[in-house]
Amino acid sequence: MSKRTPQAGESAELKEETRELKPKERIQAVGERMFAEEGFEAVSVRALTSAAQVNVASLHYHFGSKEGLLEAIFAARAKPIAEARLAMLRECRAGPDRPPLLNQLLEAFLRPALTFGEDDRFGGSVFARLRARLAVAPQEFSRRVLGSAFDESSRAFIDSLTRALPDLPRRELEWRFHFLLGTMVYSMADGGRIQSITDGACDPSDGEETLRHLLPFLVAGFRADIPEPGSGS
Amino acid sequence: MSKRTPQAGESAELKEETRELKPKERIQAVGERMFAEEGFEAVSVRALTSAAQVNVASLHYHFGSKEGLLEAIFAARAKPIAEARLAMLRECRAGPDRPPLLNQLLEAFLRPALTFGEDDRFGGSVFARLRARLAVAPQEFSRRVLGSAFDESSRAFIDSLTRALPDLPRRELEWRFHFLLGTMVYSMADGGRIQSITDGACDPSDGEETLRHLLPFLVAGFRADIPEPGSGS
DNA sequence: GTCTATAGCTGGATAGAC
DNA sequence: GTCTATCCAGCTATAGAC
Numbered sequence: 001m002s003k004r005t006p007q008a009g010e011s012a013e014l015k016e017e018t019r020e021l022k023p024k025e026r027i028q029a030v031g032e033r034m035f036a037e038e039g040f041e042a043v044s045v046r047a048l049t050s051a052a053q054v055n056v057a058s059l060h061y062h063f064g065s066k067e068g069l070l071e072a073i074f075a076a077r078a079k080p081i082a083e084a085r086l087a088m089l090r091e092c093r094a095g096p097d098r099p100p101l102l103n104q105l106l107e108a109f110l111r112p113a114l115t116f117g118e119d120d121r122f123g124g125s126v127f128a129r130l131r132a133r134l135a136v137a138p139q140e141f142s143r144r145v146l147g148s149a150f151d152e153s154s155r156a157f158i159d160s161l162t163r164a165l166p167d168l169p170r171r172e173l174e175w176r177f178h179f180l181l182g183t184m185v186y187s188m189a190d191g192g193r194i195q196s197i198t199d200g201a202c203d204p205s206d207g208e209e210t211l212r213h214l215l216p217f218l219v220a221g222f223r224a225d226i227p228e229p230g231s232g233s
Numbered sequence: 234m235s236k237r238t239p240q241a242g243e244s245a246e247l248k249e250e251t252r253e254l255k256p257k258e259r260i261q262a263v264g265e266r267m268f269a270e271e272g273f274e275a276v277s278v279r280a281l282t283s284a285a286q287v288n289v290a291s292l293h294y295h296f297g298s299k300e301g302l303l304e305a306i307f308a309a310r311a312k313p314i315a316e317a318r319l320a321m322l323r324e325c326r327a328g329p330d331r332p333p334l335l336n337q338l339l340e341a342f343l344r345p346a347l348t349f350g351e352d353d354r355f356g357g358s359v360f361a362r363l364r365a366r367l368a369v370a371p372q373e374f375s376r377r378v379l380g381s382a383f384d385e386s387s388r389a390f391i392d393s394l395t396r397a398l399p400d401l402p403r404r405e406l407e408w409r410f411h412f413l414l415g416t417m418v419y420s421m422a423d424g425g426r427i428q429s430i431t432d433g434a435c436d437p438s439d440g441e442e443t444l445r446h447l448l449p450f451l452v453a454g455f456r457a458d459i460p461e462p463g464s465g466s
Numbered sequence: 467g468t469c470t471a472t473a474g475c476t477g478g479a480t481a482g483a484c
Numbered sequence: 485g486t487c488t489a490t491c492c493a494g495c496t497a498t499a500g501a502c
Contacts, residue, residue, distance in 0.1 A: 042274060135424055136424045139272065174435050179446075179447060186416075187412075191369045193411075197391070204411060212460050212461070213412075226449070
């Protein structure tokens with residue numbers, strides 16, 4: 001319930017990294033950060049443009065609407081991530097292990113998402129939070145944006161995983177891929193639950209550290225024995 | 234017990250399960266469903282009270298505010314789930330296996346969350362979606378509500394898991410518990426990603442089915458080899 | 467306890483001068 | 485392309501009759 005009220009001394013509010021950008025890029029950078037930190041629906045166009053030190057009309061001029069801005073932010077970030085994924089996947093396939101090891105495939109899928117832009121001062125892990133929120137959002141709009149950005153690379157990885165785990169039925173592999181997405185998205189969302197439970201000892205916002213703990217966990221999970229067939233599948 | 238005769242067409246809007254409830258309970262039931270399906274911030278008090286066929290003032294009379302309604306919904310659902318968890322935990326401890334098997338502990342933790350009220354016509358899996366959304370919400374308010382409801386039972390389970398996995402360092406166990414939460418929350422959120430990728434073959438909204446696939450996956454994950462120590466821990 | 471009416475704002479979006 | 489002024493639909497919450 002914290003609505004910011006930007007008043008005098010506003011330029012102090014501008015983050016260093018956005019100060020030298022042109023208005024359009026500034027709106028995009030500030031929007032990414034605010035949407036990630038407060039949630040898309042909780043951020044008003046007024047608050048956003050005020051923080052970016054542009055007038056309200058500027059947002060509509062450059063992006064058409066608030067939703068248009070979100071799509072632009074997403075388009076700019078998702079493509080590099082999906083490309084990095086597929087590049088790492090190609091490296092796996094070109095490597096000495098045929099088919100690529102499970103561990104290599106999982107890392108190729110997860111590393112771009114979890115560490116993208118962590119050394120990028122323009123907000124890599126910021127985008128991770130935004131993306132995670134969208135991943136569980138109910139609005140059809142959010143799902144469309146997310147699906148069109150990542151469904152393709154997800155399918156490619158499921159196919160590769162099939163070859164790395166030839167004895168695992170595809171249906172089971174899909175379930176496990178779903179669980180993988182859960183661990184990834186939940187870590188990216190940085191909801192603060194595990195910090196609260198462990199008094200800050202675990203920090204999922206550190207992508208490298210998360211990967212280090214997550215990969216062995218997932219490798220073992222993907223290699224688990226197949227459960228008894230049930231009525232539902 | 235309706236004192237007034239429903240007008241033609243009017244009662245058709247009300248879902249069957251809410252028709253015989255008193256206004257206060259009706260607001261709560263409709264609120265739970267709408268918050269879960271559309272998101273807390275996307276539902277207006279007007280739309281909610283209109284769907285529940287009460288006047289706007291009624292919501293504020295009974296719950297004080299929109300946030301008050303959410304807290305009431307949460308209080309009503311979270312307590313039974315946390316209690317079911319602890320009851321199943323006690324059963325584990327009283328069982329023949331000492332300490333309880335990993336599989337038993339994980340099921341005791343997950344089953345109440347994933348299947349609670351699935352045969353309950355008043356919306357058990359509805360609440361699961363609501364809860365999952367809150368779990369990744371950025372607002373401090375959401376985190377407070379969720380933490381006060383579930384942090385205690387989470388800590389109790391971490392302690393029990395420690396005894397079931399005596400060779401696993403506590404820090405590592407906490408990370409794996411975090412990943413467990415991720416798989417649980419992501420399944421409950423029912424974001425539709427895996428349905429989209431697999432053309433509907435996997436259905437995480439089926440709690441029993443999810444459990445059947447999830448438990449072996451998590452058991453293996455918790456038993457994975459410990460990763461190399463890194464600089465960060 | 468239930469309702470109507472409305473207060474008091476804030477929301478996204480735009481018109482039109484410059 | 486940038487800005488101010490403005491539209492008006494929408495919001496939460498409340499006052500006050502019944």
